[in-house]
Amino acid sequence: MRKYLKTTGAVGVALALASLASFVVAGPASAKLTGEFTKFEFCPYKTVGVRRCINSLTSGGEVVLGSKKVPIEKPVTLQGGYEEAPEEGPEEGFAKFVEATNGVTLSKAPQNVPGGLAGIVPEASSPPLVKALIKFFFENSLTGVTSTLELAKPASEIRINETHLAEGLGVTLKLPVKVHLENPFLGKSCYVGSSSSPIKLELRPDTTSPPKPNEPISGNPGEVTFLESARILKLSGVELVDNAWSAPGPSGCGGILSFLVNPIISAQLGSTTAGHNSARLKNTIWEATAAAVKKNFETEK
């Protein structure tokens, strides 16, 4: 009898372990979105208050900061969810963004700055110490400089106006950002804009009204198509523009030499006050309701 119980117990434990193992193995395999819904993999659709999911892929365009023009050659993704927009008040129509579940709401894609270090820090006009360091870095072929658009505030500070996006009129996306300039010489903390003084992009698909000397520029509302039986709205060829924003001076450039390097970079950028900068982001945007994403997830389970 004892032997029988022992055997039964062992079988029971083995069965329990086997079912647990199968559960563990089955778990991640079933937790997947399918079809076009995979675009919303990191949408916080389970978070209370999240009404919609969005994935916006910027695959072209440019950012002009003062006298420096940086083309967007590497794709940047803005993803996450957003809440119901208030129907009145100062933020009427602008929904609050909710961070992507993987923490990467705005992907970091370093874009090459044309001209590299030479275009950012002119060797000829630099103080001797800076000149020597530039020479050192030039000789080591480390002259490439990259510029990365990063969020300057939490994702919850991003605002989106879906009505403006749908109609192709008005400010559609409010994005608080900073520009990270990177190069061994510039150090790891060279930024234009910060969390306390962000660059406030107010991107729109129609025509801007910038301060002089900038002239109005026009975006493009793009073309709409519906996917997954109209559960997903896809906007292709959307160009969001803003050339009315201002940017603070650079900070933290050159590490311990920042007191020398910051003014040099500032001089090279020229004026970055409103009317001297512009941004054009060429996007493809996918949108779905949080309920549709959740349903797709549950259906596939």
Place this chain on the structure above:
Amino acid sequence: MNRKQKSIFLRGLLAALAISAVFAGPVSASPAWNFEGKSLEGSEVILGAAFESALTIPGLTTKCENFLYKLTIKNEAGSGKGELTEMPLFNCTTDSPACAVKSIGAETLPWPAHLTKVEPSNYIVIEKAKVGIVYSGEECSLDGLLVRITGTAGGLIDNTAETASFNPASFSATKTELKALSSKAEWGGVFPTEAFQWHRNQALTAS
């Protein structure tokens, strides 16, 4: 003016007329509204319901079972004009299981209309059209969004069938376009053109 000058003048005039005829293209003088072959005097009201009607934004088609309209027509300086004054829409659905039509309605009525001829056919052109649609459905990507369809619509007038047909071909012929969500929208519909006031049961033609 002597004979030689007259001759040159006449030749020039003929050449100018020939050139203007060539450049006028296929669009001819505007047709007028006629009842039983006689030009309409004063105004008349046309009431009707679409035999069929559908609006398509790529990937989503919206149909209305009851698409009614009221059009007041008249002739002005020999050209057919009109005003669409009412356009109630009921029982509208979509081809998506996720999306329902919560509300739909014509905005900023009346919409002006006029007749035009694009050889060899006559068309009615509805201008400043504006329809608002609110879709619903928790899985519908347009849930809660107000979608506006705006633009100009050209429909082919069939004098024999007494209908106006709106379709991609009639839009193309009249160079008209409707837009929704900043994209081109296709609207198809066949509408009867029957008088309901002074000219009841009289054949309405555009010519």
